[in-house]
Amino acid sequence: MATGQNRVWAIVVAAGRGIRAGGGVPKQWRSLAGARVLDHALAAFSGHPAIAGTLVVYHPDDAARLPAGVEAVRGAGTRAGSVLAGLEALQGRGVDIVLIHDAARPCVRPPLIDAVLDALDSADAAAPALAVTDALWTVDGTGTIAGTKRRDGLARAQTPQGFRYGVIVDAHRQARGDEADDVEVALAAGLDVAAVAGDEDNIKITRPGDFARAERILGTVDIRIGNGYDVHRFGPGDSVTLCGVKVPHDHGLQGHSDADVGMHALTDAIYGALAEGDIGRHFPPTDPIWKGADSAAFLSHAAELARARGYALANADITLVCERPKIGPLAGAMQDRLAGILGVEPGRISVKATTSERLGFTGREEGIATLATATLTKR
């Protein structure tokens, strides 16, 4: 495989506005099998051992949707312009080989990436191609079949399309800008492009029905559920922080960090799903650095650990147990705050509350307890 001495980067092109697939947002940002379309594509490359780095090219309107910690560059008005922006961003990074992939192909699997890299051992450019097996027709404007086309020598194009970095940068700098893909850019520059066998499951999401098909292909092979439980005691103070939202109250919560009992329970649920212990293991309370800390740092760490292992957060459900303060009016803000930290849509996060009917320590308003459940999925 073209690994070893070669430094391979992947560029995932996510700058399109494609809304033909429905859902009101560009298809690369829609949910699919427990993650977003783009997240699936990214995971395939960032999890591949031969790939040193992954760069997302995004539309300026989508900056807020980017996953945390991902390297990204703004795209241009055309696909070719966007790819060139990605290529230029990799300049001077020692990149030998670049794989360019459409974000709308979330089902790409390691063997196809391997096949493209293998072909680049002996070629400057390589791309997956699929045979055309159906007969081909021309259909006129009235919906009438007007004729037939020979399918000999025709193939269907897929991505990732792989190139020696220097040659594709040069080719893109000479490109007209209206090319459909990078193979077209390469051919226009006179390059030979090796065809490797494509994968029928590596579909491009284009129409609404493609989501169901992609979900079937992706399947869900690994579902993990974790629970978390936390309690903090009331003490002097004039506010409490719950799920990242400061709530005025006639007491504060005591604890080493900001005592955000909601965020702690959720963080422990994510660690639990990963069999990674609890907050105390990762952020020892004996370490003075965490005194008064914003608990968002703990939640971000758990989310990053999950992401690094290829898991996406499918949903989380949090129940705060207290008589006061009243949570209901603030639950939406808490949901938004947690979703922002976790990089998921708010619809995947539930925040609710209950009293304990004045029974027990929560009933006597000695403290607040929280239960949380988190589901992580990996295909």
Ligand code: MG
């Ligand atoms: Mg705690």
